[in-house]
Amino acid sequence: MRAISFELIKKATRGDARRGRLTTPHGVVETPAFMPVGTAAAVKAMLPEQVAESGAEIVLANTYHLCLRPGEEIVRGAGGLHGFMNWKRAILTDSGGFQVFSLGALRKITEEGVAFRSHIDGSAHMLSPERSVAIQNALGADIIMAFDECAPYPADRSYIEHSLARTTRWLKRCKDAHKNTGAQALFGIMQGGVYADLRARSAKEISELELPGYAIGGLSVGEPKPLMYEMLEVSVPLLPEEKPRYLMGVGTPDCLFEAVERGVDMFDCVLPTRVARNGRALTSRGNVNIKNARFERDFSALDPNCGCYTCRKYSRAYLRHLFKAGEMLSAMLLTVHNLAFMQDLMRGMRRAIEEDRLSEYKNDYYAGLDE
Numbered sequence: 001m002r003a004i005s006f007e008l009i010k011k012a013t014r015g016d017a018r019r020g021r022l023t024t025p026h027g028v029v030e031t032p033a034f035m036p037v038g039t040a041a042a043v044k045a046m047l048p049e050q051v052a053e054s055g056a057e058i059v060l061a062n063t064y065h066l067c068l069r070p071g072e073e074i075v076r077g078a079g080g081l082h083g084f085m086n087w088k089r090a091i092l093t094d095s096g097g098f099q100v101f102s103l104g105a106l107r108k109i110t111e112e113g114v115a116f117r118s119h120i121d122g123s124a125h126m127l128s129p130e131r132s133v134a135i136q137n138a139l140g141a142d143i144i145m146a147f148d149e150c151a152p153y154p155a156d157r158s159y160i161e162h163s164l165a166r167t168t169r170w171l172k173r174c175k176d177a178h179k180n181t182g183a184q185a186l187f188g189i190m191q192g193g194v195y196a197d198l199r200a201r202s203a204k205e206i207s208e209l210e211l212p213g214y215a216i217g218g219l220s221v222g223e224p225k226p227l228m229y230e231m232l233e234v235s236v237p238l239l240p241e242e243k244p245r246y247l248m249g250v251g252t253p254d255c256l257f258e259a260v261e262r263g264v265d266m267f268d269c270v271l272p273t274r275v276a277r278n279g280r281a282l283t284s285r286g287n288v289n290i291k292n293a294r295f296e297r298d299f300s301a302l303d304p305n306c307g308c309y310t311c312r313k314y315s316r317a318y319l320r321h322l323f324k325a326g327e328m329l330s331a332m333l334l335t336v337h338n339l340a341f342m343q344d345l346m347r348g349m350r351r352a353i354e355e356d357r358l359s360e361y362k363n364d365y366y367a368g369l370d371e
Contacts, residue, residue: 002182002185002212003024003025003142003143003180003181003182003183003184003185003212004022004023004024004025004142004143004185004212004213004244005022005023006020006021006022006023006212006213006242006243006244007020007021007023008020008241008242009021009354010353010354012353012356012358013356014356014358014359015261015262015358015359016236016237016261016262016263017032017260017261017262017263017349017353017358018031018032018263018265018353019031019032019350019353019354020032020244020265022058022090022244022265022266024058024090024142024143024185025090025142025183026082026088026089026090026091026142027057027088027089027090028057029057029058029090029266030057030350031244031265031266031350032256032260032264032265032266032267032346032349032350032353033057033058033265033266033267033346034056034251034256034267034268034269034342034343034345034346035056035058035059035060035092035266035267035268036051036054036056036059036060036268036272036273036339036342037059037060037062037268037269037270037273038051038059038060038061038062038085038087039061039062039065039270040061040062040065040066040069041061041066041075041081041084041085042085043059043273043335043339044273044277044331044335045273045276045277045328045331045332045335046273046332046335046336046339048085048086048087050309050336050339051087051339052087052088052089053309054308054336054339054340054342054343055340055343055344055346055347056089056339056343057089057090058089058090058091058092058142058143059087059089059090059091059092060091060092060093060094060268061081061085061091061092061093061094061139061141062093062094062096062099063093063094063095063096063132063135063136063139063145064094064096064099064100064127065099066081066093066135066139067096067125067127067135068118068120068125069120072134072135072138072139073138075138075139075140076138076139076140079140080138080139080140080141081093081139081140081141082140090142090143091140091141091142091143092141092142092143092144092145092268093136093139093141093143093144093145094145094248095132095136095144095145095146095147095148095174095189096127096132096135096147097114097127097132097145097147097148097149097150098150098248098249100114100116100127101114101149101150103116103117103119106119109149111166111169112126112128113126113127113128113129113131113132113147113170114126114127114128127147128147128173129146129147129170129171129173129174129177130173130174130177132146132147132174133146133147133174133177133178133179133186134177134179136184137178137179137180137184140180140183140184141184142183142184142185143184143185143187143212143213144178144184144185144186144187145186145187145189145215146170146171146174146175146186146187146188146189147170147174148167148170148171148189148191148217149163149166149167149170149191150191150217150218150221151163151164151191151193151218151221152221152222153193153194153218153221153222153223154194154222154223155193157193157195157198160191160192160193160195160198161198163191163193164191164192164193164198164201164202167189167191167202168202168205168206171188171189171205171206171209172209174186174188175209175211185211185212185213186211186212187211187212187213187214187215187244187246188206188209188211188213188214188215189206189214189215189216189217189248190202190203190206190214190215190216190217190218190235190239191217191218192218192231192235193218194223194227194230194231196230196231196234196235199231199234199235199238200234200235200238202235203235203238203239204238207238207239207240211243212243212244213243213244213245213246214239214240214243214244214245214246215245215246215247215248216232216235216236216239216245216246216247216248216264217248219231219232219247219248219249219250220247220248220249220250220255221249225254225255225258228255229258229259229262232247232258232259232262232264233262236262236263236264237263244265244266245263245264245265245266246264246265246266246267246268247259247264247266247267248268249268249269250267250268250269251267251268251269251270251271251272251342252269252271253282253345253365256345256346256349257349257362257365260349260353260358261358261359261362272335272338272339272341272342273335273338273339275287275338276331276334276335276337276338277331277334277335279291279323279330279334280334281302281303281319281334281337281338281341282337282338282341282342283302283303283305283306283337283341284303284304284305284306284341284365284368285303285304285305285368285369285370286369286370288302288303288316290302290316290319290320290323290330290334291320291323291324292320295316295317295319295320296317296320297317298315298316298317298320299315299316299317300315300316301314301315301316302314302315302316302319302337303337303341305368306337306340306341306344307340308336308337308340308341309333309336309340310333310334310336310337310340311337314333319333319334345365348361348365349361
């Protein structure tokens, strides 16, 4: 029994864009796909039903945060993440690696794994490849990620080379530790920084393990966007064509277009939900800062080209009022819209790939922006 299957439905005749279908134990995910981030088993300011209504077919949850609070055994006791958070569709869990490496002085890297202190109470923990996989097995996500080192940018070649080698060794340990292969798919992660030959080496090493899917890690960590696109161009084609390809931590519309054109299938990012809580909406005409005084008497919809609940029911003036008044409803309504916008954008990309007009769709999107 395979935890997931991936069908390549259509390849663009111009460029490397792909239209695919990922089948998981909890439903089908049409690709290219954007995954909302539900860090602590919840997409912030949203009911699970609202996330589903946005069109999202898969969400991401965070291994690091969930192992610290409430603990994976509590989640296991609830029947896994699906039962715990009342989400009926697919779930992907990250490995926790990015979070522990972001702790700086609070962590220490060894061959065994990463020793760190909790940001919550300072308690000591060790996250190793085996421990990360065991936590994710308990959480029960459809797709689980290998424990890797997400190297910073900039970093010298020697550091990246050693980090890459350790990530490959850790991936083999993750594969050996994975105890639920029939229900959960383990994805490997390519590293290599901004060095094309190291990216190629990493792609070869992880592909040889014949995993159900592969991710591109270590990008969108501070490097210029053109450099990220260059790394995608040299590395994505080296991953197996018949497996899903996931670019981690990327979610701005411009980056999504560029990565889809280069053959990426899956994405995640906190941006749509985070900026909503700060009063920013992503719209078909560009970003809207709802705090702006010019919206005080603007009784039009947030986005005239959007049919989401927020745009059907509420005006820009009301949304501005909510934000200025500190009402929680502001974050809720803006998040409803931003997630709907992201899913509409991806739906449009899928349709454009099917019709072999992704470049035209991209050009139309940019032509419609006010800024």
